[in-house]
Amino acid sequence: MGDQKSDPNVVPGTLELHSPKKPKRNAFAFGCAVLASTMACILGYDVGVMSGAVIFIQKDLNLNDVQVEIMMGIINLYALIGAIAAGRTSDYLGRRYTIVIAAIILFIGALLMGLAPNYAVLMLGRAFAGVAIGFAITAPVFIAEIAPASSRGFLASLPEVIVNFGILLGYVSNFAFQKLPEHLNWRVMLGLGAIPSVLIGIGILFMPESPRWLVMQGRLGEARRVLIRVSDSEAEAESRLSDIKEAAGIQDHYNDDVVQVTKKSHGEGVWKELILHPTPSVRRVLIAAVGIHFVQQSSGVDTVVLYSPRIFKTAGITGNSALLGASVAVGFVKTGMILVATFLLDRVGRRPLLLGSLGGMVGCLAVLATSLTIIDHHHGETKLWWAIGVAVVMALGFVGCFSIGLGPIAWVYSSEIFPLRLRAQGVSIGLSVNRVTSGVIGMTFLSLTKAITVGGAFFLFCGIAFLGWVFCYTWLPETQRRTLEEMDELFGESDWRSTAKRMRERDEESVKKRAVEHMNIVAGSS
Structure with missing residues (x-):
């Protein structure tokens, strides 16, 4: 615990409520x-x-x-x-x-x-x-x-x-x-x-x-390799891949490079x-x-x-x-x-x-x-x-x-x-x-x-x-x-302003949670 580095985006001893520093463009x-x-x-x-x-x-x-x-x-x-x-x-x-x-x-x-x-x-x-x-x-x-x-x-x-x-x-x-x-x-x-x-x-x-x-x-291996190259980190690439698979209706196949998809998107039924x-x-x-x-x-x-x-x-x-x-x-x-x-x-x-x-x-x-x-x-x-x-x-x-x-x-x-x-x-x-x-x-x-x-x-x-x-x-x-x-989700409800507000509040809660976790790490290392 003692050799863990602190997050440079959060000042030790304070509760940072702002978003983390924006990463450099890939x-x-x-x-x-x-x-x-x-x-x-x-x-x-x-x-x-x-x-x-x-x-x-x-x-x-x-x-x-x-x-x-x-x-x-x-x-x-x-x-x-x-x-x-x-x-x-x-x-x-x-x-x-x-x-x-x-x-x-x-x-x-x-x-x-x-x-x-x-x-x-x-x-x-x-x-x-x-x-x-x-x-x-x-x-x-x-x-x-x-x-x-x-x-x-x-x-x-x-x-x-x-x-x-x-x-x-x-x-x-x-x-x-x-x-x-x-x-x-x-x-x-x-x-x-x-x-x-x-x-x-x-x-x-x-x-x-x-x-x-x-x-x-269904070419998950190729997609993963591309996402790793265009994302800011490998963890972000895996997160994006998981979101895309969920949106595409594909079950998790973490170790599979190629999977059979029930609906191959060649545009069928889109209109x-x-x-x-x-x-x-x-x-x-x-x-x-x-x-x-x-x-x-x-x-x-x-x-x-x-x-x-x-x-x-x-x-x-x-x-x-x-x-x-x-x-x-x-x-x-x-x-x-x-x-x-x-x-x-x-x-x-x-x-x-x-x-x-x-x-x-x-x-x-x-x-x-x-x-x-x-x-x-x-x-x-x-x-x-x-x-x-x-x-x-x-x-x-x-x-x-x-x-x-x-x-x-x-x-x-x-x-x-x-x-x-x-x-x-x-x-x-x-x-x-x-x-x-x-x-x-x-x-x-x-x-x-x-x-x-x-x-x-x-x-x-x-x-x-x-x-x-x-x-x-x-x-x-x-x-x-x-x-x-x-x-x-943003367009899914008629009152998009309420949806947008709820999503912002969720983001703020996520930032607060990360800040508290960081403070606990700092407290433990000291």
């Missing part, structure tokens, strides 16, 4: 999350580069506004097809190979767009790119399933960080290649996305498979459990996932990402260089704020960031809409530079508020709340709603602005964002530091 889990997230960089690049490339595509191929709207928004509807296919594919082949398939499809799409001789081939390339975006939903699922609860928010938000970095690279590519001949510049911009997809696809083959998927296949006959907790989870994805896109953020040059032109900025430079500023703000969000998700929690983000978006959209309306009604010869400045600042503020909360949290939240068996296809439903909503807005924005003006469109988005704040406040509980296996 380096291997971080590396896997970064590698899985790299696919998002190419997807983000495609979104960002199209916002500027469309200026030159429209001139080179002589497209009208309706064709431009369809070209910009149709990728999201193709993503719906990819998302539906990806849920079942990742249950059947595993998370890792599904991400590789996404890389292959994206390579084909980028190549077709870069070499497109006409509008039809360009649209075919957009179809491949859209399906790849749908398949890429597997990345946040994989990350959520390997990440320890203590850093799941940080790791699961990495795809959103890297997609924003990709958007920024797309904007920079627009700015860098704009001086090339008009028939060549947009093809170079779009075709560059093909190069890294091959390297990423090969790199992903060196990642381990999701331990939760391995358990569902029935999700849609036709959901339990109350599954229904609440599904509404939460669908709702947060709808709010994310219906608030209009993609209009700023896809049509930023047009919006800034409406505000009074002229010249391709100035318009593309302002778009680069949008990319820098989005990327910078998403980086801030990754470090706050596991410290501040999901709800405070989400509600603060939506509140900021409502305010910025209201001021942006007002300033654009003032500019639209100004008929003097001189420009209203103050209104132009306000519009630009509010557009940047809007994407900044989005990126510090709603942007990453929608993906983190939906990837962590579904039960194990329903997770892949549940997340695919959330992404389907996300992409359909984004597609509808992307394909109607120009027509909407002609009908109710640009300012009117942003007033509409402001109202939707406010309703989104109300939904998130009333329906979404805090999931910070909860294991994936605890989500069913």
Whole structure:
């Protein structure tokens, strides 16, 4: 007893009521999350580069506004097809190979767009790119399933960080290649996305498979070895494995590497459990996932990402260089704020960031809409530079508020709340709603602005964002530091606030118990 070391997180002689010191992030889990997230960089690049490339595509191929709207928004509807296919594919082949398939499809799409001789081939390339975006939903699922609860928010938000970095690279590519001949510049911009997809696809083959998927296949030995590598200790790995086996309905087989499972999770019957006959907790989870994805896109953020040059032109900025430079500023703000969000998700929690983000978006959209309306009604010869400045600042503020909360949290939240068996296809439903909503807005924005003006469109988005704040406040509980296996309990009762309070009290009792046990050890050793 005398040589036992005291716990450095508890001061001897005192009763420590706070949580133990947060462990360092697992380096291997971080590396896997970064590698899985790299696919998002190419997807983000495609979104960002199209916002500027469309200026030159429209001139080179002589497209009208309706064709431009369809070209910009149709990728999201193709993503719906990819998302539906990806849920079942990742249950059947595993998370890792599904991400590789996404890389292959994206390579084909980028190549077709870069070499497109006409509008039809360009649209075919957009179809491949859209399906790849749908398949890429597997990345946040994989990350959520390997990440320890203590850093799941940080790791699961990495795809959103890297997609924003990709958007920024797309904007920079627009700015860098704009001086090339008009028939060549947009093809170079779009075709560059093909190069890294091959390297990423090969790199992903060196990642381990999701331990939760391995358990569902009865491959317990492989799952244990992966969990040991991505957990902070072997004891934590065994605890996680036990929780996963319990959630999967597998009896304890501690010494068995492979066991026969009565229901191998290849996605059989999942749609029935999700849609036709959901339990109350599954229904609440599904509404939460669908709702947060709808709010994310219906608030209009993609209009700023896809049509930023047009919006800034409406505000009074002229010249391709100035318009593309302002778009680069949008990319820098989005990327910078998403980086801030990754470090706050596991410290501040999901709800405070989400509600603060939506509140900021409502305010910025209201001021942006007002300033654009003032500019639209100004008929003097001189420009209203103050209104132009306000519009630009509010557009940047809007994407900044989005990126510090709603942007990453929608993906983190939906990837962590579904039960194990329903997770892949549940997340695919959330992404389907996300992409359909984004597609509808992307394909109607120009027509909407002609009908109710640009300012009117942003007033509409402001109202939707406010309703989104109300939904998130009333329906979404805090999931910070909860294991994936605890989500069913959190969503299992109609009064989630009481459940969350009870879970916090249970955690505090556990901390007190550990502190008392430590004090007894210290007293005995002295």
